[in-house]
Amino acid sequence: MQALNTLRCSCTSRGFRNANTLLGNTKCLQNVLPRTYCSTILDTAFTFNIKGALVTRGCFGTTSQLLGCFKSNHTIVYPNSLSRTFCTVSETGSCWRCGAPLHLTPAFFCPACEVIQAPEEHANYFDIMDCDKSFAVDTQRLQKRYLHLQRSLHPDKFSRKTQKEQEYSEIQSALVNKAYKTLLKPLSRGLYMLELGGVHLEEGTDISADPGFLLEIMEINERLEQTQTKEEVNSIGTSIQGRVEDLTEKINASFRKGDLQSAKVLIVEMKYFANIQEKVKERLSVMAV
Structure with missing residues (x-):
């Protein structure tokens, strides 16, 4: 408890001056204190507003957030949250052309000279599409974001720019396309969220599926x-x-309860239904000929 109180004092009095040390101390205490203590510590440590950059803990997935001008990758497990919650704090980048600081993550353009930037290495699809890291995505907002980004990043707009700008445009545009297509449909969105949480669907997932469910799928087919x-x-x-x-x-x-294993089982079922939906489309297409 004394160590906990000491760290809390450090959060308020020295957090702004020595944030890297603070995170290091937190990580050490994580190994010796109960998880509830660690959660309390991190609730305190990750609510600073340093140089105008508000730091918050993400609810799911890998997040890239600003915390002054230092960099630290930190993995935290919360007892009453998702089974795997990632909190990545990344340094404020700078423009490759003029050197101005980039305050957004990901930053597509420099706020000073407006030149296109290289893709953010650690930004996930939710960051790119500026939406909550949730399975319940607002698809209308997602589409608006997609159209806005494509109008800004499309390679045709950079045909007369430098070679580097053309390359960044092609990469950014393709990345936005992939992010949009992944988050648009429930199945691909769910698979991606499982991937962010470190849960992968193994080959032959039908082996562990409920026999009654598999029989139902066969009958529908x-x-x-x-x-x-x-x-x-x-x-x-x-x-x-x-x-x-x-x-x-x-x-x-x-996903809201943080039960990734239950989500995995349900997503496996959704894969079967999605396959049938594709067959329905194909059958209707043949009948239309």
């Missing part, structure tokens, strides 16, 4: 193959869409 009319195919498609919407709500609830 057989019924789809035997359908003769568009009405029947559309009926199957509507039914599957309802199941996907139900799974989406359950997956969102699992």
Whole structure:
């Protein structure tokens, strides 16, 4: 407890002058104090506003945030949060051309000379698309952000610029495309969030799936193959869409609770339904010919 009180004092009196040391002390205490203490310490240590840069703890995924002019990568586990929560603090970068500080993460353009910047190495798709690190993404806002970025970053706008600017434009534009497509659909968004949390779907995930569920999937596929009319195919498609919407709500609830393993099981089920949805589209396409 004495060590905890000492660190709290350090947070208020010396945090601004020696933040790197503070984070190092916090990491050491993490190994000897209960996790609830560590959470309290970090709640204190990560709420400073240094040089206009507000520092907050991310709820999920890898975050890149400003904390003065130093750099530290720090992994923290909170007892009542997600099973894997990453908090990455990155130094304020500078423009490759004029040297002006870049206050945003990721920074697409220099605020001083307005030249395009290199992609932020540690920025994740949620950072790029400026949306909450949540499974419940506002898709309309996501689309607006995508259109705005593509208008600004499209390579056609940089055809008369320097070679470096053209290269950065191509990389940034492709990265925005990938981020948008990944976060737009629930399945790819969920898989990405699992990846950020260090959870991956192994090959042959159907082996661990519920036998009753697998039997249901087989029956739906057989019924789809035997359908003769568009009405029947559309009926199957509507039914599957309802199941996907139900799974989406359950997956969102699992992520909010930090239960990545439950989210993983539900996402595996969603993969099967997404596969059937693709087959429905193909079947309707053939019938339309």
